[in-house]
Amino acid sequence: MIQNKLWIGLLIGLLIPFVAYALLLMAYDYLDAMGWTSSTGFSDNFRQRTLGVVAICMNLIPLNILQRRRFNEAVRGLSVITVLYAIGWVIYFGGNLF
16 A cells, blocks of 8 residues: 655655666567667657657556546655656756757
């Protein structure tokens, strides 16, 4: 049972993007091995950037669930981690975007 605690939101916010990134990377590698993907015409780190932002966006699913249950403290923790991930993403990939 999920509790309305700040640390629960922090933990969920930390784990979901890591797991999502790993699963998406494995899926991309599988599709690449089958020859279904191509990296021509894209920048060098396009795959990393895209998978990173999609993994961060995966936090929206538990965020919506926690909001519907009115677990405000857990939502706060999840939101803080998501914003920190987004800031880190912009810092890491910002030079390639602008």
